[in-house]
Amino acid sequence: MSDPRLEIQMLHDRVMVAPVQGEGERRSSGGIVIPATAQPAKRLVWGEVFGTGQHVRSVSVGDRVLYAQDDHFEVDVTGRTYVVLRERDLHAVASETSEPTRSSSGTGLYL
Amino acid sequence: MSDPRLEIQMLHDRVMVAPVQGEGERRSSGGIVIPATAQPAKRLVWGEVFGTGQHVRSVSVGDRVLYAQDDHFEVDVTGRTYVVLRERDLHAVASETSEPTRSSSGTGLYL
Amino acid sequence: MSDPRLEIQMLHDRVMVAPVQGEGERRSSGGIVIPATAQPAKRLVWGEVFGTGQHVRSVSVGDRVLYAQDDHFEVDVTGRTYVVLRERDLHAVASETSEPTRSSSGTGLYL
Amino acid sequence: MSDPRLEIQMLHDRVMVAPVQGEGERRSSGGIVIPATAQPAKRLVWGEVFGTGQHVRSVSVGDRVLYAQDDHFEVDVTGRTYVVLRERDLHAVASETSEPTRSSSGTGLYL
Amino acid sequence: MSDPRLEIQMLHDRVMVAPVQGEGERRSSGGIVIPATAQPAKRLVWGEVFGTGQHVRSVSVGDRVLYAQDDHFEVDVTGRTYVVLRERDLHAVASETSEPTRSSSGTGLYL
Amino acid sequence: MSDPRLEIQMLHDRVMVAPVQGEGERRSSGGIVIPATAQPAKRLVWGEVFGTGQHVRSVSVGDRVLYAQDDHFEVDVTGRTYVVLRERDLHAVASETSEPTRSSSGTGLYL
Amino acid sequence: MSDPRLEIQMLHDRVMVAPVQGEGERRSSGGIVIPATAQPAKRLVWGEVFGTGQHVRSVSVGDRVLYAQDDHFEVDVTGRTYVVLRERDLHAVASETSEPTRSSSGTGLYL
Numbered sequence: 001m002s003d004p005r006l007e008i009q010m011l012h013d014r015v016m017v018a019p020v021q022g023e024g025e026r027r028s029s030g031g032i033v034i035p036a037t038a039q040p041a042k043r044l045v046w047g048e049v050f051g052t053g054q055h056v057r058s059v060s061v062g063d064r065v066l067y068a069q070d071d072h073f074e075v076d077v078t079g080r081t082y083v084v085l086r087e088r089d090l091h092a093v094a095s096e097t098s099e100p101t102r103s104s105s106g107t108g109l110y111l
Numbered sequence: 112m113s114d115p116r117l118e119i120q121m122l123h124d125r126v127m128v129a130p131v132q133g134e135g136e137r138r139s140s141g142g143i144v145i146p147a148t149a150q151p152a153k154r155l156v157w158g159e160v161f162g163t164g165q166h167v168r169s170v171s172v173g174d175r176v177l178y179a180q181d182d183h184f185e186v187d188v189t190g191r192t193y194v195v196l197r198e199r200d201l202h203a204v205a206s207e208t209s210e211p212t213r214s215s216s217g218t219g220l221y222l
Numbered sequence: 223m224s225d226p227r228l229e230i231q232m233l234h235d236r237v238m239v240a241p242v243q244g245e246g247e248r249r250s251s252g253g254i255v256i257p258a259t260a261q262p263a264k265r266l267v268w269g270e271v272f273g274t275g276q277h278v279r280s281v282s283v284g285d286r287v288l289y290a291q292d293d294h295f296e297v298d299v300t301g302r303t304y305v306v307l308r309e310r311d312l313h314a315v316a317s318e319t320s321e322p323t324r325s326s327s328g329t330g331l332y333l
Numbered sequence: 334m335s336d337p338r339l340e341i342q343m344l345h346d347r348v349m350v351a352p353v354q355g356e357g358e359r360r361s362s363g364g365i366v367i368p369a370t371a372q373p374a375k376r377l378v379w380g381e382v383f384g385t386g387q388h389v390r391s392v393s394v395g396d397r398v399l400y401a402q403d404d405h406f407e408v409d410v411t412g413r414t415y416v417v418l419r420e421r422d423l424h425a426v427a428s429e430t431s432e433p434t435r436s437s438s439g440t441g442l443y444l
Numbered sequence: 445m446s447d448p449r450l451e452i453q454m455l456h457d458r459v460m461v462a463p464v465q466g467e468g469e470r471r472s473s474g475g476i477v478i479p480a481t482a483q484p485a486k487r488l489v490w491g492e493v494f495g496t497g498q499h500v501r502s503v504s505v506g507d508r509v510l511y512a513q514d515d516h517f518e519v520d521v522t523g524r525t526y527v528v529l530r531e532r533d534l535h536a537v538a539s540e541t542s543e544p545t546r547s548s549s550g551t552g553l554y555l
Numbered sequence: 556m557s558d559p560r561l562e563i564q565m566l567h568d569r570v571m572v573a574p575v576q577g578e579g580e581r582r583s584s585g586g587i588v589i590p591a592t593a594q595p596a597k598r599l600v601w602g603e604v605f606g607t608g609q610h611v612r613s614v615s616v617g618d619r620v621l622y623a624q625d626d627h628f629e630v631d632v633t634g635r636t637y638v639v640l641r642e643r644d645l646h647a648v649a650s651e652t653s654e655p656t657r658s659s660s661g662t663g664l665y666l
Numbered sequence: 667m668s669d670p671r672l673e674i675q676m677l678h679d680r681v682m683v684a685p686v687q688g689e690g691e692r693r694s695s696g697g698i699v700i701p702a703t704a705q706p707a708k709r710l711v712w713g714e715v716f717g718t719g720q721h722v723r724s725v726s727v728g729d730r731v732l733y734a735q736d737d738h739f740e741v742d743v744t745g746r747t748y749v750v751l752r753e754r755d756l757h758a759v760a761s762e763t764s765e766p767t768r769s770s771s772g773t774g775l776y777l
Contacts, residue, residue, distance in 0.1 A: 042184050044184050058122050058123070058165075059122075066186060091184065091195045092119050092120060092127070092186075094119045095120065106118050106120050106162065107172075108161070108162075109161065
C-alpha cells in the first residue's frame, strides 16, 4: 500500500486561491503597468480557485475569482503561496464561456 | 470552436458600477464646478450599473445608481476602473421614464 | 416621443430630505439666533421629505421630519443639496393637522 | 378653515422628554446642591414625557422618566430644549399613585 | 384625597440596587481592610435590591446581588445613591436560607 | 430557629471558580517554573468549580476547568478570591476518570 | 482502585491542537527556510488535533488542521504547549488518503 499522503481539504466556507499575477493590470501602450488608482486596501485582484469547503456553492475549482488584495490569510504549500478566503468575501467569478452572453449577472466584460 | 473567454459574473449581492463623471455636480453660471459642501466621506455620486449578482433585486444593468464616493472596492478591467458595491449600499436609482411621475418612491427630481 | 429623462427613485429604506433652514431655531426677542446648547453631533434639525424608498412606511413626501444634524449622506441634484437618511434614523414627523390633537404619539407641540 | 399647523408626532420607539431641573438632587441642610458622586456619563436624571412613538408601550405622556444625563439627542421647539430618547434607554418611570404600594416593580421610593 | 406621590417603578430588565459597604472585604486579623487584588474594573461587590423591572425573573426586592464595581449608572433618590443595573449584569444572588444547602447553583459559600 | 445565613447562588450562565495555583506549570528538572511562552492575555490556567448558575450544563461543582488567565471578574468571599466566569468562556474540563479513556472529546492528556 | 486521574476533555466547539514545527515552510535548495511573505497575523500554520469538544463535527483527533499563527489561546500540559482554537477558526484539514482524490473540497495539494 502506497504511503498515505495528507491531502489538504478546505473547511466550512473557505476557498483556497492562487493569486494570478498581472490579470486586470492597466498597461500603457508601451506595456508599462499603470498603478491602480484605489488605495491598496480597496483594490480587487484575481486568483484561481484550488479548493472549496463543503459549504461553498457559488464557485468551483479552476474558476477565476475577484477578491480584496489586502486583509486575507496566506499559507505556503509545497513552496507556493496560496490565499485562503471566505466565500462571502468573493466579489465576482470569471468562468469559461465561448459565446458572449449578457445573463443577468454577466457584465459583458471579459478577463 | 472560438477560444473560450472568461466572462466576469458578479456574485451574491455585488453590483459592478462605472462611475459617471460630473453628474449632479453644481456649476456656477460660468460652468465652474462648485465643490460640494459635504465632507468627501459623506458625499454621494452617480454611476452606471454594468453587472449584478444573483441576489440583486432592486437595480439592473444600465441603471444609474447613487452611492457613497468613498469606502468602496475598485477593479481595473480592460483599462477602465469599475466600482464594486453591495446592493444595500445603494441609496437611489435613476431609471428612464418618459413622463414625469410622482410614484411613491419617485422624487420628481431628475438627473 | 419626448427624450427619456432619468427620474430619481429612492431605494430600500432610504428617505431624501431637503433641509429646512431656521426651523426650530431659538431667537432672542431681537430676532438673533440663540445657538442650541447641544453639541452639534447631538442636535436634531428639521427637513422636508422629497422621496421615500419602497420599504418606508412612517413618513411620506411633503412631511417635515426630525433628524440628526451630523452624520448623514448628501447629494447635489440640479444645484440643490439634499440629505439622504434611513427611515430608522428619523425621530419625529410634523404633519398637517388643522385642530390641535393629543393622539398617543402627538406631543401637542407644533412647528 | 384655520391655517393647518404642523403637530410634532414621535416616530417608532422615540420618546420626547422635557428635563426636570433639580429633581433628585442632593442638598445639604442649608439647601446647597451636593454634586453627585458618579461621573456625568454615568449619572441618571429625571424628565417629563411630552410624546411617545407608536411602538412605545411602557410610558405615557405626563410620566416622569429616568435617563442618562449624557449621550442623547436634543431639539429646540418653540424656544424650549427637549431631549429625544429611545424607550429602551429609559431606566425607570415615576407615575402618580396615592397610596404607597410595593408592587413587584415598585421600589417604595418616591420622587 | 392624599397628595398623589410619584412612586419610582423600574422598567424592562432594570434592577435598582443600594450598595452594601464592606460586604466581602478582606480584613487582616487586626481588622484592617486588605485591598482586593483585582483591578477595579474587574472587581465584584454586593448590594441590596430595592426594585426590579417587569422583565426581571431571577432576583427580587431584599436579595443581595453581586455586580461589577465599575461601569454602571447611578441615581440619587431622597439623598441616597442607588445603582441601576440590567438583570444580565448580575453575577450571583445571596438569599436567606436557614439550613446550609448545596443546591445545584449553591456554592456552599455564605455572605 | 438558626439565624438565616445568605448562601451565595450563581446566576444565569455564571460559574464561580477558585484558581488552582501551579497546575500545568512547566518546571525544569530542578523544579524551577519555566514561564509560559504565550503572552498573559493568551494564557489558559486551571481552577476548581465552586458554583454554577441554573443555565450551566457542561460542568459541575468540583470539576477543574480551563479558562483565560486575564480578563475575568473576581470577588472576595470569606477572605478568599474567586473568579467569576461565563460557561461559554470555559475551554476544557478535567473530570475524574479511573481508567484512561479516549472518548470523542477526551484528549488522552491528564492534569 | 487506581488513583482517579483528571483527564482533560475539550468543551463546546473547542479544539486542542499541538503545533507541528516546520510543516509547509519554504526552503531554498540549500534547505534554508525562506520566511513567508505574509505578515505574521495573516500567516496560517499546521497543527495536529489532540482533542475536540462535543460540538465539533468537521475534524477529529489525529487530523492536521490549518489555523492562524497569531491570536489563539495556549495551555501547557505535562511540559508541552498546546493551542486551543474554536472549530470555526480552522481553515483546512489534511487527512490521510492513499490515492490522490480531487473530491469537491480536495485541493489536490498535499502536506
